[in-house]
Amino acid sequence: xxxxxxxxxxxxxxxxxxxxxxxxxxxxxxxxxxxxxxxxxxxxxxxxxxxxxxxxxxxxxxxxxxxxxxxxxxxxxxxxxxxxxxxxxxxxxxxxxxxxxxxxxxxxxxxxxxxxxxxxxxxxxxxxxxxxxxxxxxxxxxxxxxxxxxxxxxxxxxxxxxxxxxxxxxxxxxxxxxxxxxxxxxxxxxxxxxxxxxxxxxxxxxxxxxxxxxxxxxxxxxxxxxxxxxxxxxxxxxxxxxxxxxxxxxxxxxxxxxxxxxxxxxxxxxxxxxxxxxxxxxxxxxxxxxxxxxxxxxxxxxxxxxxxxxxxxxxxxxxxxxxxxxxxxxxxxxxxxxxxxxxxxxxxxxxxxxxxxxxxxxxxxxxxxxxxxxxxxxxxxxxxxxxxxxxxxxxxxxxxxxxxxxxxxxxxxxxxxxxxxxxxxxxxxxxxxxxxxxxxxxxxxxxxxxxxxxxxxxxxxxxxxxxxxxxxxxxxxxxxxxxxxxxxxxxxxxxxxxxx
Numbered sequence: 222x223x224x225x226x227x228x229x230x231x232x233x234x235x236x237x238x239x240x241x242x243x244x245x246x247x248x249x250x251x252x253x254x255x256x257x258x259x260x261x262x263x264x265x266x267x268x269x270x271x272x273x274x275x276x277x278x279x280x281x282x283x284x285x286x287x288x289x290x291x292x293x294x295x296x297x298x299x300x301x302x303x304x305x306x307x308x309x310x311x312x313x314x315x316x317x318x319x320x321x322x323x324x325x326x327x328x329x330x331x332x333x334x335x336x337x338x339x340x341x342x343x344x345x346x347x348x349x350x351x352x353x354x355x356x357x358x359x360x361x362x363x364x365x366x367x368x369x370x371x372x373x374x375x376x377x378x379x380x381x382x383x384x385x386x387x388x389x390x391x392x393x394x395x396x397x398x399x400x401x402x403x404x405x406x407x408x409x410x411x412x413x414x415x416x417x418x419x420x421x422x423x424x425x426x427x428x429x430x431x432x433x434x435x436x437x438x439x440x441x442x443x444x445x446x447x448x449x450x451x452x453x454x455x456x457x458x459x460x461x462x463x464x465x466x467x468x469x470x471x472x473x474x475x476x477x478x479x480x481x482x483x484x485x486x487x488x489x490x491x492x493x494x495x496x497x498x499x500x501x502x503x504x505x506x507x508x509x510x511x512x513x514x515x516x517x518x519x520x521x522x523x524x525x526x527x528x529x530x531x532x533x534x535x536x537x538x539x540x541x542x543x544x545x546x547x548x549x550x551x552x553x554x555x556x557x558x559x560x561x562x563x564x565x566x567x568x569x570x571x572x573x574x575x576x577x578x579x580x581x582x583x584x585x586x587x588x589x590x591x592x593x594x595x596x597x598x599x600x601x602x603x604x605x606x607x608x609x610x611x612x613x614x615x616x617x618x619x620x621x622x623x624x625x626x627x628x629x630x631x632x633x634x635x636x637x638x639x640x641x642x643x644x645x646x647x648x649x650x651x652x653x654x655x656x657x658x659x660x661x662x663x664x665x666x667x668x669x670x671x672x673x674x675x676x677x678x679x680x681x682x683x684x685x686x687x688x689x690x691x692x693x694x695x696x697x698x699x700x701x702x703x704x705x706x707x708x709x710x711x712x713x714x715x716x717x718x719x720x721x
Contacts, residue, residue, distance in 0.1 A: 288536045290512040297358070297515075302347045309343055331393065342367050352618055353600045355535045362618075365593045369621040372590065376628040384636050388576055394583070401576050437490035443592050444561075445498025447599045449540035453554070454498070457561050458491040464562060467649045471640050474569055474579075506537050540603050548668040553606050555660075557599075560626055564591065567629040574636040591622075598622040 316336075323329060345367030352362045379387050391398040445454050462482045469475040477486075512535070518524050544554040571577070572584055601616025634641055645653075 288510045288512070291514055291517065300347065305343055305347050309340065327393075338371055341371065345370070350617065352597050352616065353604065354597055356533060357531045362597060365590070365597070366618055366621070368590060369594055369618060369625065373621060373625050373628060376625060376632060380628060380632050380635065387632075387636065391575060391577070395581070398575075398577060398581075402578050434485065434490055437486060438494040440588075441491045441494030442498045442501075444595070445495045446501060447595045449502055449599075450542055451495060451499055453542065453558065454495045455492075457558055458487055458495070460558070460562060461565055462487055463652075464566065467645060467653065468566075470646065471643050472569055472573060474573075505534060506539055508533070508537070510534075510536050538600075538603075540599075541607075542603075545667060548664075550606060551664065551668065553602075557602065560623060563630060564626045567626065567633065570633040570637075570641075571629055573640070574633050594618055594622055 342364060346360045346364050349363040349366055351359045352366065354362050379390070382390060389399050441454065441458065444457075445451075448454055448457075465475040465477065465482065469477075513527065515524055515527055518527055542550070542554055544551045568584070568587070571587075572579060572581070577583055598616070598619040598621075601612075601619040604612045605615050605619070
């Protein structure tokens, strides 16, 4: 598996070629490529559209940085499909011929399921389709793609069980599970300075300083690297705090003090994580991406530096979401924000309905999973939005992450519908209806009323220009009389040329 990319070069076909049917390519003032076609045939127009799509994609992909890769095909980058197949076969032969099968049915069932998952992961790591990321290794991202498939299948299995059987099935993973657990309430006494406690008047602040404080910072640092936009991150951060306010009657875990919501979470942890993430994004966008084979580097210091840079992106693409540019992008950005908030809520609701404590390793593994697949999914969504002619379908990791998020929510709805259907307070409903109504009104004005108004003004301006041209005096001082054909259609000589 060699290094996948080399230093990009623009195609020379069609630029200064001698063939009259080849589309001509020229460069405008902005540096973008403009393709012209002297032959107005449908075939030539199709070639122009394909050429324009490829050149625009190439220009967008390498607008931030030029990538240099010496193309060194080392042992690390080769595809070891036969090696993996040989090792897997030897392991199965050993289990079949040399190992005695235990008489424990439950143990054999667990081991058989784990072995099936491992065989599927071996197949996916060596044979699955590559995603948009290549560092630190394409096999790493193929591994997480297969984990997504396994996790979605597990969720589907849980979804098809009864509530009792699904919760008791968790005992097969950890015998400590399957027991209802109390939720911790972060509300209660919200005094920052409690004069009644003379020994420690700031005990309320120290009680809130648990493991979730660094988790908030680290989580929003990673989310910023995924989304790559300051405004979207801040909107999602503030919206989630509003969701906690709105749903604290359902989960006691959402009940927090006002200063815990806005000072500790939004202003300190989330904002500082977003700030550090944006600084990292700025460094990645300015970093020169020069990839050289490890054995071609002379000094050990540079070798260690090259190994460390292996865990940085291969190249860098800046995300420009531009939600107000079109209705399609606006709806896509709203959908991304909605799915992010739904995935955040699933974290709290899943452990509530499946009786998992917050510090359990399964909760941590789920967060680690989303950290590894979220960046790939966001890149695939952005490519699908930014260049739909080239990316004609949604990426595989983005599709799986969306399906997993929806399946998790359906499990929550099935396992505890009473909690989900608890009535929301009236004043909270009023606030949400007002926000949704304002978004709807702005969408209607921006993409429908405003566009119709601009088209009407442009049409009226053109009509006024036509009248001014008709009323303009000719050589003898008389005005030009209309000849039955509008000036918009051109002169009679132009019409004859069009007909010919």
